[in-house]
Amino acid sequence: MSEILFRLLLFIALFGAVALLEARWPRRLRRQPRRRRWAINAGLLLVDVVAQRLTLGAAAFLMAGYAQSHGWGLFRLVEMPGWFTALLGFVLLDLAIYFQHVLFHAVPLLWRLHRIHHTDLELDLSSGFRFHPFEILLSLLYKVAVVAALGISPWVVLAFEATLSGAALFTHANLRLPAVVDGQLRRLLVTPDMHRVHHSVIAQETNSNFGFFLACWDRLFGTYRAQPEAGHRAMTIGLADYRQPSRLGLARLLWLPFESSPQASDQPRSDAGRGAS
């Protein structure tokens, strides 16, 4: 099976599974019309896939093969069992993505790209692919560098990328897991409740829970926040400066990195802010 077909079938299967779970056990009442949000997020996904395929394609996967055949990477310097090298490669890729996410929040130029992801006023599995194409391409270049530096095997890269795209659907899901399941699961993995805190309109909450897959990095680096202050049902999702759905269309989102500061018309009116929360 080709690499593209594998990714596509896996995506369809995971999307279907998470969509069913969301429909059965929703966490929050829907406040924004789903059709418009899904159209915008799917539009971004399409732009991202096309941009990626036209430029770097499966660059990380290919780089891993190249590095392997040329004996590149730190992993070649130390004698380790194959399974351990694979596991270490997977875990270190996840750590690298955690740091990348922290950087995308901390560096103003990178935040211009990443804020598109945070302008979603509601959160569900479709938010998991709401990214600006430039962020996708930058993140791919970064991954290529990590893969080459460490010498991670192509199959570990493919497994990691597949896991991460599945995790993105799951962690953004509007899904209510039983408290005990959530509590046990988040000892190891990022859960929807854990990641929802990161999409809160409150800045301290936005700047927490950066992890994508493994939950340990936030605990280790002091960015872990267990629950949102307002509770999962009442919390406001999104960014304070971008509250008008009519001004968050696909074209505007693609242009957003080039806008320096929020437009006056994005500021919530005194009642609109409360209405959205």
Ligand SMILES: [Zn+2]
């Ligand atoms: Zn973020």
